[in-house]
Amino acid sequence: MTTSPEDLGDGIGVIPIPIPFKGLDWVNAYVVAGDDGVVLIDCGVDGEEGYDALTHGLTALGHDLGAVHTLVVSHAHPDHVGLAPRLIDEHPAIRFVMHERIDRALPIYNHPEEWGPSFAEACRRHGAPRDFWEPFLASVDPPDWWRLLEPPHETVADGDRIRVDDERRLEVLYTPGHEIAHICLRDSATGILFSGDHVLPRITPYVGWEGPERDPDPLGNFIASLIRIRDGGFGTTLPAHGTLIERGAARAAQILLHHERRLGDALAEILEPTTAWDVTGEIFRPNLDVFNKRLALRETLSHLEYLRLDGKAEQTDRADILHYRSLSRDPHVHLP
Numbered sequence: 555m556t557t558s559p560e561d562l563g564d565g566i567g568v569i570p571i572p573i574p575f576k577g578l579d580w581v582n583a584y585v586v587a588g589d590d591g592v593v594l595i596d597c598g599v600d601g602e603e604g605y606d607a608l609t610h611g612l613t614a615l616g617h618d619l620g621a622v623h624t625l626v627v628s629h630a631h632p633d634h635v636g637l638a639p640r641l642i643d644e645h646p647a648i649r650f651v652m653h654e655r656i657d658r659a660l661p662i663y664n665h666p667e668e669w670g671p672s673f674a675e676a677c678r679r680h681g682a683p684r685d686f687w688e689p690f691l692a693s694v695d696p697p698d699w700w701r702l703l704e705p706p707h708e709t710v711a712d713g714d715r716i717r718v719d720d721e722r723r724l725e726v727l728y729t730p731g732h733e734i735a736h737i738c739l740r741d742s743a744t745g746i747l748f749s750g751d752h753v754l755p756r757i758t759p760y761v762g763w764e765g766p767e768r769d770p771d772p773l774g775n776f777i778a779s780l781i782r783i784r785d786g787g788f789g790t791t792l793p794a795h796g797t798l799i800e801r802g803a804a805r806a807a808q809i810l811l812h813h814e815r816r817l818g819d820a821l822a823e824i825l826e827p828t829t830a831w832d833v834t835g836e837i838f839r840p841n842l843d844v845f846n847k848r849l850a851l852r853e854t855l856s857h858l859e860y861l862r863l864d865g866k867a868e869q870t871d872r873a874d875i876l877h878y879r880s881l882s883r884d885p886h887v888h889l890p
């Protein structure tokens with residue numbers, strides 16, 4: 555994939571920004587240029603390396619940070635929103651925009667000291683062995699690229715239109731699932747969809763259950779949000795990771811199929827009462843490292859909670875450990 559800034563035509567440019575996460579090496583910031591300045595979509599992780607990549611990228615595309623009138627961030631993950639506090643500190647004219655459900659994400663984002671202990675408790679309740687969850691009890695300092703977030707200057711809702719210039723708008727599609735405040739944006743001038751992490755090439759976006767305070771049904775939301783993209787006839791789609799997707803609607807359909815199969819796999823594992831930890835061990839490949847095992851458990855929980863909320867499974871508490879059991883006679887799951 556390309557790792558240098560590129561002019562994609564029609565006033566749109568992409569700036570790949572390196573990020574310090576395993577597996578995902580780059581995040582794409584996009585610029586949409588209008589008559590009187592630039593909208594920046596996502597901004598990369600906080601830190602010098604990201605900042606340099608962003609500013610050099612803007613220069614390569616013929617702009618600079620002074621030209622940015624609006625920063626719109628697709629969702630509250632640090633590789634997308636991390637640099638926002640620094641950018642708006644340094645350039646007070648930038649209007650920082652996110653979806654209104656950022657109110658649900660911010661209290662968690664801004665309390666990293668609580669993540670470890672609350673995850674340890676969730677692991678314990680869902681059947682993980684003590685040696686897995688005990689290390690999370692000690693609260694650890696967040697990484698140095700983690701910076702706390704102030705609320706955005708302006709929040710938007712589904713259907714709102716973000717101004718690029720007098721002619722051009724970015725229409726907001728609220729697409730929760732990967733994250734509760736996630737939005738995609740449709741460019742009124744070209745019909746291009748900026749899909750954030752909602753529709754990605756090659757990999758299926760992570761959809762993890764992170765507690766009911768943030769989102770009680772992330773997979774249900776994700777599926778509904780994917781159906782919108784599948785049925786919306788979207789073509790050219792610019793994702794936040796990886797390269798251009800030619801047929802966004804078709805890619806959304808593929809991701810839906812993945813989850814339909816995965817839901818069927820999960821249902822088949824809970825014919826007898828089974829913990830989420832044990833289901834994870836059956837439906838994910840073995841020998842995952844701790845980081846990936848953690849993501850796998852959260853993904854499994856988003857599937858099991860979807861089945862439960864859909865009436866296909868029940869959850870029971872046995873000696874303070876939660877178990878799931880299938881209530882469905884049909885072992886397959888059929889998404890709309």
Ligand SMILES: [Zn+2]
Binds near residue numbers: 732751
């Ligand atoms: Zn993300």
